[in-house]
Amino acid sequence: MSVQHIFLALLTESDLHGYDLKQRYDQLMLHETELNFGQVYSTLLRLKRDGLIVLNKPDEEDDKKTYAITERGRQELQNWLLSPGKGSLVMCDSFSYKLAAMQILDTSMFLRIVKEYRKQMMEEMRRLTQKKLGTPKGQTGALLLLDRSILKLEADIVWTGKCLEQLEKEEAENA
Amino acid sequence: MLELKHIQKTYQGSAGKTEALRDATLRVKDGEFMAIMGKSGCGKSTLLNIIGCMDRYDGGEYRIDGSDTKDLKRKEQAVLRREKFGFVFQSFHLLPEYDVFHNVALPLKYKKIPKKKYRDIVLPLLEELGIAHLEKRMPGELSGGEQQRTAIARSLVNDPGVLLADEPTGNLDSENGETVIELLTTLQKRLCKTLILVTHDIKIASYADRIVEIRDGRVL
Numbered sequence: 001m002s003v004q005h006i007f008l009a010l011l012t013e014s015d016l017h018g019y020d021l022k023q024r025y026d027q028l029m030l031h032e033t034e035l036n037f038g039q040v041y042s043t044l045l046r047l048k049r050d051g052l053i054v055l056n057k058p059d060e061e062d063d064k065k066t067y068a069i070t071e072r073g074r075q076e077l078q079n080w081l082l083s084p085g086k087g088s089l090v091m092c093d094s095f096s097y098k099l100a101a102m103q104i105l106d107t108s109m110f111l112r113i114v115k116e117y118r119k120q121m122m123e124e125m126r127r128l129t130q131k132k133l134g135t136p137k138g139q140t141g142a143l144l145l146l147d148r149s150i151l152k153l154e155a156d157i158v159w160t161g162k163c164l165e166q167l168e169k170e171e172a173e174n175a
Numbered sequence: 176m177l178e179l180k181h182i183q184k185t186y187q188g189s190a191g192k193t194e195a196l197r198d199a200t201l202r203v204k205d206g207e208f209m210a211i212m213g214k215s216g217c218g219k220s221t222l223l224n225i226i227g228c229m230d231r232y233d234g235g236e237y238r239i240d241g242s243d244t245k246d247l248k249r250k251e252q253a254v255l256r257r258e259k260f261g262f263v264f265q266s267f268h269l270l271p272e273y274d275v276f277h278n279v280a281l282p283l284k285y286k287k288i289p290k291k292k293y294r295d296i297v298l299p300l301l302e303e304l305g306i307a308h309l310e311k312r313m314p315g316e317l318s319g320g321e322q323q324r325t326a327i328a329r330s331l332v333n334d335p336g337v338l339l340a341d342e343p344t345g346n347l348d349s350e351n352g353e354t355v356i357e358l359l360t361t362l363q364k365r366l367c368k369t370l371i372l373v374t375h376d377i378k379i380a381s382y383a384d385r386i387v388e389i390r391d392g393r394v395l
Contacts, residue, residue: 122377122386129381133360150381157377161214 003035003043008052008077011069015056018044018065030131030142052076095156107174111167118160125153176240177203177226177337177369183234184221184392195221197392199235205336208363208370210383211394218392219373220341226371227339228256257285261330261338261368263359265345267322269314269329275301276310279328286333300328304358320351327359331366338363340372344379356382 003025010016010024022040044067047053052073056066069077102110132146184196195218203209203226213219224230225237228244237244239259247255269278279300280293288296301307304324314322323343330338343359344352360382363370372383380386388395 122381125377125381126383126386129378133357133382150378154377 003039004047004052005077005080007043007047008069008073008080011053011067012074012077015066015068018067021067028141030145047073107167107171111164111171114160114163114167118157118164121153121157121160125150125157128153176205176238177371178238179222179226179235180237181235182222182225182232182237184218184225184230184232194392196225196232199389199392199394201387201394203369203371205369206367208360208372208382208384210380210386211371211373211389212375212377212380212386213373213389214375217389219389222389222394223339223341223371223373227260227262227337228252257282257333259336261333261335263323263326263330263338263340263343265342267314267319267326267346269322269325271314274311274313275306275317275325278314278325279332281329282333296332297328300331303362304328318351319347320354323347323351323355324358327355327362331362331368335368337369337371340370342374343372344374344376352379 006025006028007021010021010028016024018037018040021044022035022037026034044053048055048067050072051070053067053069056068058065102113105113128146128150132143132150135142135146137143179202180200182196182199183194186193186195197218199218199222201209211219211222221230225232228247239255244252244255270281273281276293276297279297283293283296298307298310301310304327306321306324306328309317309321309325312321314325317325323346327343338359340359344355347355356379359370359372362368370383372379374380377386
């Protein structure tokens with residue numbers, strides 16, 4: 001869903017080819033999630049089918065297809081930007097679903113998983129911090145995007161610390 | 176290369192024995208930036224003090240560049256500490272009666288460097304840390320961030336191979352803390368120093384090349 005809206009946002013700047021849309025998308029997402037060309041063209045087909053973009057006629061010098069946003073597309077983009085999303089803002093990420101599943105598991109399994117997550121999250125936070133250090137100060141949007149991811153990871157790492165304390169206490173009591 | 180194997184340390188207090196370190200094993204390569212992370216009281220400062228030869232250990236093995244440190248005499252330990260390590264502390268540890276320049280130059284006095292050479296050694300460091308304009312200021316006239324920059328310059332003045340930092344941003348607000356950790360990271364890379372930093376804060380630890388956790392006196 002979000003790929004479509006990033007495409008719509010990019011098309012508000014200028015008409016673009018599918019290849020340019022992929023390049024600009026990857027840049028905006030700091031190459032953390034890169035699109036393949038199959039996803040690019042299926043997204044463009046959906047946007048065109050829904051009347052959110054149109055295909056321009058190829059010009060004489062360049063036979064590549066460029067796409068333009070429609071008025072309906074602009075409206076859809078605005079609605080998406082202003083809407084906070086369906087359901088709870090904090091309980092619908094994939095990690096919350098995994099946590100829900102973990103409640104069924106026994107304490108030692110839960111403990112093992114939390115330890116592994118903590119390790120992975122710390123490594124991910126380290127990686128993103130290095131990426132932030134290498135990002136020029138003028139790239140405000142990229143820095144803010146990285147800051148948000150880092151802060152979210154920080155919160156989860158603090159939470160895993162609390163989890164470990166609680167679970168280890170429970171395990172010791174049950175031993 | 177610093178190598179610690181199964182290090183143990185117990186303190187005897189009025190309330191009985193406290194096991195500060197139960198089993199600390201780690202290896203730090205030359206030029207590496209390693210963060211040791213843990214809650215207060217977990218043993219991380221004790222570990223840093225042992226690494227910096229400021230404290231003795233009761234059991235295990237600690238080798239610095241291949242040499243065992245177990246039987247070092249106090250004097251040998253002091254020389255090793257002065258030559259090999261630079262220290263940065265949470266509360267800066269600046270002498271209030273000395274200005275910035277003389278605080279930074281202080282380790283040169285203990286190394287018996289002639290006074291006429293002080294400026295050539297100290298000024299480039301003050302410039303590197305962006306505090307050259309503060310050289311005549313007293314510590315009480317500086318912000319927390321400026322005091323910590325002074326302390327970092329002092330830790331580097333003997334050109335040690337290893338920098339040890341104990342909660343270096345602990346007394347700073349988040350903005351100054353970020354400036355100081357970025358500065359330490361940049362200096363560590365540019366001057367090819369080994370940096371071992373202890374912190375309770377994952378934000379600070381995540382600037383390191385590697386993070387190790389310590390809990391209840393054990394390196395995880």
